[in-house]
Amino acid sequence: MKDVNVADEVTRAAVDLFASQGYANTSVQQIVEAAGVTKGAMYHYFESKDDLLFAIYDRMLTLQKSRLDEIISHGGEVDEVLRTVCVDVIETSIDFLPEGTVFFRSMHMLTAPRQQEVTRRRRDYHDTFAALIERGQDQGLFRTDIPHPVLIAHFFSDVHYLSHWYSPEGPESKSLVASQITDLFLTSIRSTG
Structure with missing residues (x-):
């Protein structure tokens, strides 16, 4: 196995195991066996199991925030930008369903400083999302009677x-689900005045 793939293989194995049997019930030995690497190889990239768990969060948070920033940087009418953002976050969440499962089941198991970092980064995403809604409210597009x-x-x-019910093998494609959830959300916040 090439050295550059070790971190990816370890991460993939950890995601699968954490999602299926939980973070607390997964040993480092199980991770390295599933990845087909030695503990030494894993520890070359990750200092601990907590480091590995944080790497899963870091990957998702970094991806979704960079995509959010990219969509916003293209500009456009705020309702179309918000639609694109909503569809994107749903589609990327579907693309990373096992990571999402780990994300919501295991965040409380991160060390306190890392929990705070994840919370800060999620808040940063939400603040940017809220700013789009606020722009739409300022333009009279979105309702103002419900707090951000x-x-x-x-x-x-x-x-x-999504990770509780969506299946890639199911009848609904990720694009259809993303469009439907986005339509429901945007209809619910549209100004009626």
């Missing part, structure tokens, strides 16, 4: 719940 935190929780609760 409630609107954001409304959308992201659907995103966070």
